[in-house]
């Protein structure tokens with residue numbers, strides 16, 4: 001089954017270019033994304049909320065204008081294979097998830113979802129084949145209203161120069177930038 005405007009093989013190539021390899025979660029995430037998008041009314045300015053950092057955010061970034069960089073892609077790590085696309089202003093939208101009840105006789109997908117097999121044990125070609133055959137038929141959709149107050153949409157506000165490192169940072173963070181105040185997330189070789 002095609003993944004939106006792409007043949008399955010084309011989407012796999014896109015996945016390799018963008019993600020490094022055609023991860024099963026990205027392929028299934030592609031179908032989740034197109035299923036949710038098709039269920040939104042035409043012309044809605046939408047954002048995305050993805051419930052895991054694994055793979056799915058990249059499916060959304062490949063198939064919609066929502067990205068982390070434009071802040072239309074929100075990720076919360078609940079470790080769930082689920083995503084919602086929703087109206088930016090009202091929060092109303094559609095949540096997509098893989099429904100185990102819709103899997104039918106597709107043991108490789110089931111084993112992958114439940115992580116029943118190690119990567120070496122998993123028959124990757126068969127898994128891909130089952131994903132491509134199943135397409136959007138294993139995706140369950142439900143209407144949802146996303147709680148917009150829980151999304152990180154605040155602007156950084158005015159900037160200031162940090163008196164210690166000299167770099168600009170949001171003045172609301174205090175007298176020093178967070179790197180200087182709390183320790184930077186890197187060290188510099190001496």
Ligand SMILES: [Zn+2]
Nearest residue numbers: 162165177180
């Ligand atoms: Zn600083």
